Amino acid sequence: LGCMQGAHHLDLWTAHVPDLAPFSLLSTLGLPVALLIQVFLFAGVALLSVVVELRHHAELEEIVFNSPYGGLRRVFRGKWPPMTGGMILGLVTALTLLLAGTPFGVGSGVTLWGCQLLHSQFGVDVTAWEYWHRSLYATQWVKGWLHDTQSLQAIGVVLGAFLASTLAGRFGGTTPFSLRAFIAVALGGSLMGYGSRVSYGDNTEAAFAGIASFSAHGWLWLCGCLIGCYIGVYARPLFGLSVEGDFRD
Numbered sequence: 621l622g623c624m625q626g627a628h629h630l631d632l633w634t635a636h637v638p639d640l641a642p643f644s645l646l647s648t649l650g651l652p653v654a655l656l657i658q659v660f661l662f663a664g665v666a667l668l669s670v671v672v673e674l675r676h677h678a679e680l681e682e683i684v685f686n687s688p689y690g691g692l693r694r695v696f697r698g699k700w701p702p703m704t705g706g707m708i709l710g711l712v713t714a715l716t717l718l719l720a721g722t723p724f725g726v727g728s729g730v731t732l733w734g735c736q737l738l739h740s741q742f743g744v745d746v747t748a749w750e751y752w753h754r755s756l757y758a759t760q761w762v763k764g765w766l767h768d769t770q771s772l773q774a775i776g777v778v779l780g781a782f783l784a785s786t787l788a789g790r791f792g793g794t795t796p797f798s799l800r801a802f803i804a805v806a807l808g809g810s811l812m813g814y815g816s817r818v819s820y821g822d823n824t825e826a827a828f829a830g831i832a833s834f835s836a837h838g839w840l841w842l843c844g845c846l847i848g849c850y851i852g853v854y855a856r857p858l859f860g861l862s863v864e865g866d867f868r869d
Contacts, residue, residue, distance in 0.1 A: 621734070621810050621813065622809060622810035622811060622812060622813025622814040622815075622816075622817075623727060623730050623731040623734055623813035623814070623816060623817055624731060624734045624735055624738065624746075624813075625810070625813075625814055625817075626731075626813060626814040626815065626816065626817025626818050627731050627735065627746075627749060627751040627752075627757075627817045628746075628749055628751070629814075629817075629818065630749075630750060630751045630817060630818060631749070631750035631751070633818045634750075642835070642837070643835070643836040643837075644833075644834055644835055644836070645657055645658070645834040645835075645836060646833070646834035647834075654834045658831070658834065661839065709828075710832070712724060713824075713828065713829060713832055714832075716769075716773070717829070717833075720769040722756075722769055722770065723821075723824075723825055723829030723830075723832075723833065724773060724824050724825070724828070724829055725770055725773065725821055725822060725824045725825025725826075725829060726770060726773055726774035726777050726822065726824065726825075727770075727813070727816035727817065727821060727822040727824075727825055728756075728757065728760060728770045728821075728825070729760075729765070729768060729770035729771035729772070729773060729774035729775075730774050730813070731813075731817060732760050732761070732765050732768060732770075732771050733765055733771065733774075735752070735761075736761075736764070736765060747761070751817070798860055800858075800859040800860045800861075801859055801860060801861060803859060804855075804856070804859035804861060808852065815848075819841055819844070820837075821841070823845065826838060826841040827841045827842045827845060
């Protein structure tokens with residue numbers, strides 16, 4: 621719902637909200653300088669995380685990813701070390717860009733599902749929206765959800781998450797169902813979908829792929845995401861959801 625509403629409102633945002641011209645660190649500064657800037661930015665994020673952690677807890681918490689399984693059983697049952705997962709995610713992103721010509725992402729694929737459902741089953745003329753007149757999204761519409769790259773990626777993410785959680789024995793939620801929790805999930809999901817359309821991507825399309833391709837918009841998206849995450853965590857108790865630690869100290 622959020623993705624569809626964001627697609628519907630995209631022309632309002634582009635017409636009435638100031639924007640900046642696209643800026644590529646790679647094209648503007650060259651690979652050596654762009655890579656150096658990226659490394660410094662990553663180091664800055666890591667340093668800031670350490671400073672905040674020490675300020676609030678006086679020590680760095682060790683994240684342990686031990687697993688009772690070994691060998692191939694650990695591959696299928698977990699837990700994977702963060703470094704391993706990050707390297708595989710980076711490799712998949714690079715392969716997707718090389719083979720498909722588009723960055724890894726699922727937001728536009730989910731938008732295509734919803735809009736084609738609205739169009740075919742409820743008679744809503746979504747093709748009149750400015751969103752579907754943009755070249756990339758117009759191509760998606762013509763291909764259809766079974767032939768579009770990002771739509772197939774979204775299907776793969778859903779099936780992969782289902783398979784991984786099932787193999788690890790962690791399928792199903794741990795939070796008891798309540799109306800407030802349901803509202804939080806629905807509201808949060810809708811806001812995420814809406815934001816992914818008006819900011820041209822979700823955390824994979826805009827932030828991960830954007831930063832990996834040396835685009836400045838990826839870093840701007842990340843800053844906005846961190847602010848939104850803080851607000852979301854702060855709001856969790858309002859919906860009866862727990863918060864680990866006292867992050868407001």
